[in-house]
Structures are given as structure tokens and as C-alpha cells.
Amino acid sequence: MSESSDSISQEQTTEEASEGSQARGLQQALTAERKKRQELESRLAGIEAAQREAQEAEAKRRGQFEDLYETASAELANARQELADYKQRESDRLERIIGANQQRLAALPETFRALVPDGLAPDLVAEQISKLEAVLVQNTPTGGIPPRTGKVAEDKIPTECIKEAERYGYTDARNYYNRVWKPRMDRRR
Numbered sequence: 062m063s064e065s066s067d068s069i070s071q072e073q074t075t076e077e078a079s080e081g082s083q084a085r086g087l088q089q090a091l092t093a094e095r096k097k098r099q100e101l102e103s104r105l106a107g108i109e110a111a112q113r114e115a116q117e118a119e120a121k122r123r124g125q126f127e128d129l130y131e132t133a134s135a136e137l138a139n140a141r142q143e144l145a146d147y148k149q150r151e152s153d154r155l156e157r158i159i160g161a162n163q164q165r166l167a168a169l170p171e172t173f174r175a176l177v178p179d180g181l182a183p184d185l186v187a188e189q190i191s192k193l194e195a196v197l198v199q200n201t202p203t204g205g206i207p208p209r210t211g212k213v214a215e216d217k218i219p220t221e222c223i224k225e226a227e228r229y230g231y232t233d234a235r236n237y238y239n240r241v242w243k244p245r246m247d248r249r250r
Contacts (some may be wrong), residue, residue, distance in 0.1 A: 082099050114212070156185065158183040158186075158187055159183050161187070162183060162186045162187055162190060165187075165190045165194070166186075166190060169190065169193055169194070169197070170197070173196075173197070175188070175192045176188060177189050177193070178191060218234050218235060218238045219242075220243075222234065222237065222238050222242040225237070225242070226242075
């Protein structure tokens with residue numbers, strides 16, 4: 062049995078050695094091919110660079126670069142002028158919209174003004190104001206409460222407050238309402 066096990070181990074080592082040398086050989090061949098490819102790529106890059114230089118020299122002799130430069134400069138100047146004109150038109154348009162929005166917002170009832178959020182783009186503010194104006198034109202109650210028009214009136218003094226003011230000796234019911242009654246009602250809420 063020992064002879065058979067020795068012969069098996071020798072066969073394994075020879076197979077491993079042959080596999081190892083075969084792998085090394087493949088690795089060396091791969092490395093050689095990579096070197097060849099890199100050399101060819103560097104030669105190709107050199108040839109392409111030489112061709113580009115020759116083409117540029119030929120184009121300079123013909124003066125095409127100057128013509129191309131002048132053409133591109135003219136196009137760039139035109140594009141910059143168009144951009145400046147566009148920016149000016151856009152800023153004028155936004156100023157007009159902002160002015161119109163301020164006027165339209167001032168015409169809305171105070172209760173509706175709060176429905177236009179701050180920080181919106183002028184176009185979106187105009188859109189929101191248009192929606193609110195449409196609600197006003199319909200003259201339908203919003204949420205069951207009709208919208209206020211005009212100035213917000215001062216708080217009406219309840220009759221109970223007037224009677225209480227007389228009972229405590231106040232000659233001005235409005236004064237009693239503002240100093241005593243209204244703060245008391247606010248605390249109860």
C-alpha cells in the first residue's frame with residue numbers, strides 16, 4: 062500500500078508541476094501580448110498626433126483658422142446680444158407682473174390676501190390672485206361664510222357689554238369693551 066500511495070503522490074506532484082508550469086506559461090504569454098498591445102497603442106497615438114499636427118499646419122497655411130475664429134466670434138457676439146435682450150425683456154415683464162400683482166392684491170378683500178403665500182414667483186402669484194378673483198366674482202359663500210368686501214369694520218360691541226359697562230359706571234362702552242370685555246373673551250377661548 063505504501064508503494065501505491067507513493068506513486069499516487071508522485072503523479073499528483075507531476076500533474077501539479079505541469080499545471081503550474083502551464084499556468085506560468087499562459088501568464089507569460091498574456092503579459093507579452095499586453096506589452097505588444099500597449100506598444101501598438103502608443104505607436105498609434107503617436108501617428109494620430111502627427112496627423113493632427115500636419116492637418117493643423119495645412120489649415121494654418123490656408124487661413125481657415127482665422128476665418129473660423131472670426132465666424133465663431135461673430136456668432137458668439139450675436140448670441141450674447143440675444144441673451145442680453147432676452148434678460149432685459151424678462152426683467153421688464155417680471156416688473157410689470159409684480160406691479161400688476163400688487164394692485165390686484167390691494168383690491169382683494171383682506172380675508173383673501175392671506176391666501177396668497179409669500180415667496181412665490183410672480184407668475185404663480187398672478188395665477189393665485191386670478192383664482193381668488195374668480196371666487197369673488199362668483200359671489201358664493203366660501204365655506205358657508207360670505208367673503209368680506211371693503212374695509213374690515215371695528216369689532217361690534219355686544220349689547221351685554223354695553224349693559225355691563227353702564228352697570229360699572231363706564232361712560233364709553235368702546236373703552237370698556239377694549240380694556241375689559243374683549244381680553245376676558247380672549248382668555249376664555
